[in-house]
Amino acid sequence: MIVVMKPQASNEDVKHVVKLVNDFGLKENIIYGTDRTVIACIGDKRHVEKSAIENAGNVEKVVPILAPYKLASREVVKEKTAIRIGPEKFPLGGSKVGVIAGPCAVEDLDQVLKTAEKVKEAGCIGLRGGAFKPRTSPYSFQGMKYEGLEILAKAREKTGLAIVTEVVSLDNVDAVAQTADVLQVGARNMQHYPLLEALGKVNKPVLLKRGLCSRLDEFLLAAEYIINAGNKQVIMCERGIRTYEEYVRNTLPLASIPALNERTHLPIVVDPSHGTGHSYMVAPMCRAAVAAGADGLLVECHLDPEHALSDGAQSITPNALKEMVQSVTKIAETLGRSV
Amino acid sequence: MIVVMKPQASNEDVKHVVKLVNDFGLKENIIYGTDRTVIACIGDKRHVEKSAIENAGNVEKVVPILAPYKLASREVVKEKTAIRIGPEKFPLGGSKVGVIAGPCAVEDLDQVLKTAEKVKEAGCIGLRGGAFKPRTSPYSFQGMKYEGLEILAKAREKTGLAIVTEVVSLDNVDAVAQTADVLQVGARNMQHYPLLEALGKVNKPVLLKRGLCSRLDEFLLAAEYIINAGNKQVIMCERGIRTYEEYVRNTLPLASIPALNERTHLPIVVDPSHGTGHSYMVAPMCRAAVAAGADGLLVECHLDPEHALSDGAQSITPNALKEMVQSVTKIAETLGRSV
Amino acid sequence: MIVVMKPQASNEDVKHVVKLVNDFGLKENIIYGTDRTVIACIGDKRHVEKSAIENAGNVEKVVPILAPYKLASREVVKEKTAIRIGPEKFPLGGSKVGVIAGPCAVEDLDQVLKTAEKVKEAGCIGLRGGAFKPRTSPYSFQGMKYEGLEILAKAREKTGLAIVTEVVSLDNVDAVAQTADVLQVGARNMQHYPLLEALGKVNKPVLLKRGLCSRLDEFLLAAEYIINAGNKQVIMCERGIRTYEEYVRNTLPLASIPALNERTHLPIVVDPSHGTGHSYMVAPMCRAAVAAGADGLLVECHLDPEHALSDGAQSITPNALKEMVQSVTKIAETLGRSV
Amino acid sequence: MIVVMKPQASNEDVKHVVKLVNDFGLKENIIYGTDRTVIACIGDKRHVEKSAIENAGNVEKVVPILAPYKLASREVVKEKTAIRIGPEKFPLGGSKVGVIAGPCAVEDLDQVLKTAEKVKEAGCIGLRGGAFKPRTSPYSFQGMKYEGLEILAKAREKTGLAIVTEVVSLDNVDAVAQTADVLQVGARNMQHYPLLEALGKVNKPVLLKRGLCSRLDEFLLAAEYIINAGNKQVIMCERGIRTYEEYVRNTLPLASIPALNERTHLPIVVDPSHGTGHSYMVAPMCRAAVAAGADGLLVECHLDPEHALSDGAQSITPNALKEMVQSVTKIAETLGRSV
Known part of the structure; x- marks a missing residue:
């Protein structure tokens, strides 16, 4: 100081x-x-x-002179951490780039099973899908909750995909931890410290989304809360920040990837669906994220985006997902990595 | 649409x-x-x-064409709502402007009692003070928790001031609701919907702070969550937003006061301490907030700011508080209001 | 460093x-x-x-440790500078608060003369009006140019008001300097350094608007360019910054007033018309600006805002101007100042 | 509407x-x-x-419903425009990705000639270098001006590279137009409309940098000014925007690439040097920009960044440039393009 x-x-x-x-x-x-x-x-x-x-x-x-975090820092752990997810222990980080895809919200069993098969087929390692949904309006669809978790479990059984789903509150940490392979902390909860501390006691990887206007230090301190409470398996997820820009839902600042790689050993995943808000931008930004050094992608994919119960505008179809993964694979290879 | x-x-x-x-x-x-x-x-x-x-x-x-909120809207309730707080039922809103002051964090009994007396003396109606503290770093002082609530209760007993304190998590809603006169939702929790719903079931006023980068619609929808769950006593608190500005902790956008007055019947309080981050800016911005039409002020005041356990840079001394209230009183009078 | x-x-x-x-x-x-x-x-x-x-x-x-500016700094000139404007040498700064009002653009002689009379009547010291208009679109009305300057000169003759008008380019500095009492630099030109240097050679006050996303240091360095080139008469004008906020044209950060008062001896004027973009917000923000310590106000006023050729949404009527000045006068008096 | x-x-x-x-x-x-x-x-x-x-x-x-620009719009010109630059008519746009590199400022003849050779060797098509420098502080190095232009001309003679250099003011448009192959408009001048109109009368390509906080519409309207005044050869350059982010000089929003590709036929170049401010981020962001669909890159390269007279922190060495171009070439090839 x-x-x-x-x-x-x-x-x-x-x-x-x-x-x-x-x-x-x-x-x-x-x-x-x-x-x-x-x-x-x-x-x-x-x-x-x-x-x-x-x-x-x-x-x-x-x-101030010192970075305020320690455990999340590369000063403490020099090598990048690879985190293994799901029943098949797919690695995120290291030489592997992993893609996680699925609907914004779990809508029904049939939808999830069909989507999961397409997601598997496209070459992804994880299935995302919200059972508990934090919604800006009290009048929007709030998710299928516990029933949604069961549906996700069935999709895993059938496909072997890792299940990534959000935990929105202290009182459903246990339920989500029982079903999910990766517990997601949403952007709005990045600084909900009691939740972070509870996740520090769970023995499953946590995917921590960057807050809507969080600084990098705050993002890393949120990871520090989880690690400090006992759980080292934290995956950092860049999902865009709020700026004055009007043509996107959020501004996706990909320079955070080299910046995080410099500061932390934790793997970095990018979510171009929330990061842009428009389906036509998803594939280019997936490519850009991998080219910039991301360890994984989190993408919204819906069988029928026009009728999606949430986030339809930013969801891509299974076909678009497949093409995107192929394109991203080629880029990863130019960097000595594989998808 | x-x-x-x-x-x-x-x-x-x-x-x-x-x-x-x-x-x-x-x-x-x-x-x-x-x-x-x-x-x-x-x-x-x-x-x-x-x-x-x-x-x-x-x-x-x-x-979109329609505003997404209803219950918080002036379309539904035309007249401004006055909310009464504390044992003496001080009104916030209407012709009265109320000042709430106190330390960022409850540090010990003696500190709180002495501060409360000064706050009362200065002409304030409420005592603020954090018992549960959400802190960006896991290594910072996290508050006195339940013991802090007891200290605040003693200060109310002695002074009659309304106690305003933060509830940080679902699992301390009951404890805080038992002691506090006004339950504060911090900026980081503005979109923690399970907490908002729980506060909708409490029979005490809620002071809802604007999220760090929330839009006005999102702020009003957060109020809508509380009202929709059953509690109409919501006080909106502008506390500054995050922008590129480097000379303040947050940018305090006072035009939100006329904008909120246009859109909602709920009373509006301004927090120039978090809204600026520097003690020398607090008095001018208190004056500005009242001149712009605020119904109340929330101010950090510490007996010895240089040794405060948190937010020392933005806390004012009891003497500065007294002068500020006098100055603000004169401005309120030019607008036909009293403090 | x-x-x-x-x-x-x-x-x-x-x-x-x-x-x-x-x-x-x-x-x-x-x-x-x-x-x-x-x-x-x-x-x-x-x-x-x-x-x-x-x-x-x-x-x-x-x-960096040092502030990058010197001549604009209070370290060099301890006392606040009062700058006198117009044929009647009205002071801006010191104990006086001055109001400058008028249409966004000069539209015709009749309009300007009528507006000038209303502006004078309301108690203002200056008439604003754009002859050269920098417009975002090449298809928008670009101003009456040299003819506009002549119209403004006639309004001064009739009323004694100081004429405040924008200089948009190197090649009209001389023409504007001949007519205007105060040369305005628009927000888009705050960092057009050749223009600032040219204005450093003019012997008239310059009203320098803060750039749309300028830092305080950059704003003060722009003033430094003018002073360094020979002209000490610089008036700083806060007119709002661009942020993610959606309910205003710009976010008006009034904490820049105490911040500038701390750093510079130059007088500070606030423009709540551009600072908000909506006429219903202009009066409350004028009051707030004066309460926060502004030395002057710059306000758009139009005889018939619904038919204004530019900035109609943020222009107030002459009647609203009069009421605003009265209200602001009372607030200035509580601070020991007069309008 | x-x-x-x-x-x-x-x-x-x-x-x-x-x-x-x-x-x-x-x-x-x-x-x-x-x-x-x-x-x-x-x-x-x-x-x-x-x-x-x-x-x-x-x-x-x-x-508003209509986009405010026409000539820059894909509604008018459906196919992407390729613009040819320099004595060898290198194409920017279409199937080719072009890299332009060089020092922030022209410092002396020897420096520029040596750098130009390295730039040529690395596979670039253009040499950038500022002769006229707009600097935030009046006390910073302001460029070699006319002498600098002569130096750049010599570098072109020797290497055949296209010369890209900034025009900062109306009064040097002619001089810069005589020497430069591409006239650059800096971010601070994006809305200096008299300059844009003057460039509309020049028969050379213009590289238009996005303003520090410009909206996409405003960026396209600035291009519209130039085209509307007679010059169709406009290259759009994304160079980052100002946000609250603290770990970069600017936030580089690469989603502007697909967004611009959707809206305009003009070629799009990205400047990751200004877009990040740190040399270690330049290569990853160059890769990301090409992966997202950019038609070109503009990069600061200095023989000895530690002693650069400006922008040292964001300049890369000639070796790093070479590696970057190789890496970017591979990525372009996965997308069916070449560098």
Whole structure:
């Protein structure tokens, strides 16, 4: 942590800040510059509530130096982690790129079984599908809930695909953990810390979606909550952020892939369906994500998108899925990876 | 809902969309323009998953017409709602502007009692203070939890102030509801729908903070969740949004006050502490919020901000609080209101 | 400037950075922390292209310390500057709050003269009106240009109001400077540096609008360009920024007022017309701006907003202007200022 | 254009709006819905200042239907345009992907000649380099100006590369047009309309960078300005937008590539140097851009990035450039294209 004093700061002001720094258990190192005095603070600073010092007289700003996360960091685990999912232990991360596809919401048994077969056929490793649905409006379809979980289990039985489904609340962690192979945390819940802590006690991989306007540090700290509570199997999922852009549902910032690869050992999956909101953009952005170094893709696929109960506009058909996987496979190969 | 076709759309394309529209239980009204054909859809459209139609051939876009909320809307309740809080039933809304102040976090009994007295003295109606704290880092101070609630209850006993405190999770709704006079939903939980539904069953006012990057519609739909589940006492709280701005913790968009006043009957409170992140900005933004028509203010106040366990940079001292309330009172009076 | 090394940085890496720092004419001060080594760089750093150092091996980040502007800064001029505008030398800044109003575009002589009288009557000090109009579409009305300037001059003659009008391009600086009392730089031109330099040679006040997504530093550096080229009379104008918000044309971040007051001695004017885009929001946001400490207001006012050739939705009528000025006057008085 | 009335709108209100609509030369089509009345307006609406209608009584909102641009639109030119650049007429667009690389700024003759050779060797078709530099700070290096243009001309002579360089102001359009093969409009100037109009009269391709926070419509309207003034050779360049993200200089939204491909026939180039700000992200984002369908890349390359006079942090070395081009070539081939 670096404390920058204002130009008019007196010796007394500097002394006062040094005292505060010492109160926090840190040692000071004072640097007298040509325009400003700067106080570098030495010690383990992750626990310090640094903002308080900003309130001291003639402090201009307080600049953090350390990344606030540890367990999710590549400083601690140098090699990328590969996480194995589903009954067939498909790897996500390492030399393999995995595709997970399926409907936004579980609508009925027949739909899910048919979709699962198409998803399997296209070369995917996982089936996504929401049983519990967090919806912006109380009047929208809220999901089939527990019945939906049973349907997903049947699809796994038939296809061997890993089941990826969302857990929306503390009170259904157990139920979802029993059925799902991967527990998804939705973007709206990325900072619901009690849920993250509960997932830290589950012995299954967690797919953590980036919050709608989360910073990378916050995203990694959310992973840190899960790891810190006991579960190391965290998959980071970039799904787009909210910006002023009007031609997409969300802006999909693929530079987060190299940025995360630099900072964390955890595998990175991209969701171009939520990341764009329009089916015609899904395939190009899947290709781009893999070209940028993603370890996996999460894609909405529906047998009849025009009649989907949710997210129809961003769902692709099984045929489009197949073509996309073929195209992505070729790109992965140019990078020495396989799908 | 309006469906706009692409210029190259054929009669068949239009017919296909009309069929989809009818499938959703809506009637169509086709308008042939000079460049494009447009299909206006008539009927109650709040339940329709309109995005699906976007996937039909040669559809350019789907434009919603209806606001998606009802119960929170001024179309349903024309007059502004005044909500009464605390043992002394202080009104928020109507001709009264109410100030709620207190520390970010409950740190100990002595701190809270002393602060409460200062807050009362300054002319406030409520005491804020977090017992359960949602923190970005798992390594930060997480609050005193149940013990914190007891401390807050003692402060109410002594001062008569309404206690405003956050409920962070489904499993502490009951405990918080027993002690608090107003249950606060934090910005990170604005779209945690199971929590909103649980609060719909509580018979106490809920202060709902706007999510970090929520649209106004989403904010109002979050209120709609609570009202729809049975609790009409919702207070909307603007606390700033995340933008590219670098000199503030959040950007505080005060135009949301007239915008909300236009759309909803619910009272509106502004939190300039989180809304700016810097103590020197709190008083000017409190004045601005009241000048723009806010019904209340939520302010962080700490006896010794430099040593606060959280949010020190944005907390003001009791003296600064007193001056701020005096200044805000004068502005309220120019608008025919009192504090 | 502070250079933060990665944890794995070797002594050689640190030495290499020190050499680079010295190449830039700076002295180094090395701080060995518990997790990282940090190199503080001492000397006048405003001219250094610091980003280059980021490319050296095992550098994590480079943190600037100094504000990049000088002449616009309160470090250089401690007292707020009052700038006098128009034939009657009305002051903007200091204890006076000034209102400037008028149509978005000059449409014809009659319109401008009538509006000017209403503007004068309402208690304003300046008349705004665009003769040269930068329009997003090449097919929109582009302004009356030189004829428009003559019309504005006639309105000044009749009313004594200061004329505020936009200069859109290098090749009309002279013409605008001859007629206008205040030369406005539009948001889209805030970083058109050749124009700023040309305005530095004009002996009239410049009203500089904040760019659509400019940081505060960039806004102040734009002012610095003008002052550095010879013209100290710069008025800063907050007119809203682009964010994801959908209910306003722009998000109006009023915390920029205290932030600018902290950083610069230049007067600050707010434009709630562009800052919101909707006429019903203009009065509340004018009140809020003055309550937050603005030195002036810039407002679009049209005799018949429904038929305005541009910006009709955000223009208020002369009657609404009058009421707004009265309301704002009362608020200014509670702060010891007058309009 | 669709005008949506408020629920309480009377017949008189509707009649009044119909009159306004007719005043604008449009025909009305009134639709009485279950909750609201909607007025569809028929006719050529590109010239109408639609916002004015919003001011009429009980109008809720005005929704535009038509895209505001024509000449840049795929509705007018169905096939993608390939633009040929430089003395060797390299195509940009169509089946070819072209790479343009070079230093941010022209620093001296030797640097530029050496870099040009490396750029040529790596398989690029163009050399970029700024002679005129728009810099955020008046104290930064402002470019070698006319001397810089001469240096670039020498590099072309030696290598046959197309010269891409920025024109920053009306008064150097002629000089730049004489030397450059492609005239670049910087992001800050995307809405400097007098400059766009001047470039419409030049008989050379223009590379138009997307503004820092421009909407897609605004970006296309800027191209429309140039085409409308007479120059059809416009290359669209995505270079990232400003968002709240902190780990990049700009957020690079690659979904703009399929979105632009849907809307316009003009070729699309991506600049991952400005689009990310960090050299380690450049190669992954180049790959992603080509995978998403970009027609070209614009990359900053410097012989010694650590000592670059500007943009050092985001410049890659000639070796890294070579590897990147090889990697991108393989990806282009999987899509049936060549570099």
